Amino acid sequence: MSGQKAVTPSAEGIAASVRASKGRGLPPVHLWNPPFCGDLDMRIARDGTWFYLGTPIGRFELVRLFSSILKKEDGKYFLVTPVEKVGITVDDAPFVAVDFESEGEGQRQVLTFTTHVGDTAAAGPDRPIRVERDPETGEPSPYVLIRAELEALIDRKSFYRLVELGVHKDGWFGVWSGGQFFAIIPSHDLEET
Numbered sequence: 001m002s003g004q005k006a007v008t009p010s011a012e013g014i015a016a017s018v019r020a021s022k023g024r025g026l027p028p029v030h031l032w033n034p035p036f037c038g039d040l041d042m043r044i045a046r047d048g049t050w051f052y053l054g055t056p057i058g059r060f061e062l063v064r065l066f067s068s069i070l071k072k073e074d075g076k077y078f079l080v081t082p083v084e085k086v087g088i089t090v091d092d093a094p095f096v097a098v099d100f101e102s103e104g105e106g107q108r109q110v111l112t113f114t115t116h117v118g119d120t121a122a123a124g125p126d127r128p129i130r131v132e133r134d135p136e137t138g139e140p141s142p143y144v145l146i147r148a149e150l151e152a153l154i155d156r157k158s159f160y161r162l163v164e165l166g167v168h169k170d171g172w173f174g175v176w177s178g179g180q181f182f183a184i185i186p187s188h189d190l191e192e193t
Contacts (some may be wrong), residue, residue, distance in 0.1 A: 005181040028064070029071045031149055032080050032129075040079065042066075046153065048096035062074040067117040070094055072149040091155065095119065095152035097144055102165060111177040113144050121146045124178020129154075129162075131184050140185070 043051045048055040050066065057063050067096045070088075071080045095115040103110045111129075112122045121127050127145045134141070142154040142162070154162065162182070166173050172183040173190045 010033070016086040026068050026147070029069055029080050032071075032082050032085075034080060034083050034085045036078075037084045037086050042079070042086075043089040044077075044091060044094050048153075064117050067094070067119070070150060078170050092141075093143055093151040093153040095150065097146075097152040097154040100154075100158055100162070106167075107176050107179055107181075108183055109176045111162070111165075111175065113146075113154070113158075115146060115152050119146050119152075121152075122178060123180075123182065125180050127178075128180070129175065129177065129182040133185075 017179050041053050045051065050063045057066075066079060069079050069081060071078050071085075072094075077088050077094060078085050080086075095117065097113040098110050098116050100113045103112070110122050110124070112120055114120050121144060123129050123144050129142065129144045132141045132143070133139065140159070141171055143151040144154060146152050162175055165175050166184060167176070167179050168187050171187050172181075173185050173187050174181055174183040176182075
């Protein structure tokens, strides 16, 4: 529209909007459908580092704030507030699971993961664990669903600990959590390595 100035989204503007509407728990981003305001030069690297204009965001509180308003729609990632939505780039998964706790044993075992931004999620039917293998190297990339289509890449040390809890079931090696068995690798592939 001629005569109107284009709105340029900014990280500072989004942060101010979220602070102004800050309440308890995570904001209800699933209820917000504001107009798209453009893409922001913000990126989440595979290791969970957030970048703005090519520079790492060093303040944990700011990263935590942005992570609370992250939303995935049609395979794309956005930061949303009640009044604006901006696109960002995510190299792999938006979160990294840096630790987990295990309670119980066997089918009653519950694995609760903690992300690098402090979110927790108990794996189960609604929060599955999945493992992708690189087709060339066979290297595993394990993930756990944290919330609303947002996954965490499970870090290496946590994945090794997870494998220590693994069992064989129906030709697969995997883990139990929340009454659900999550396959990691076919049993015969594990025996060959």
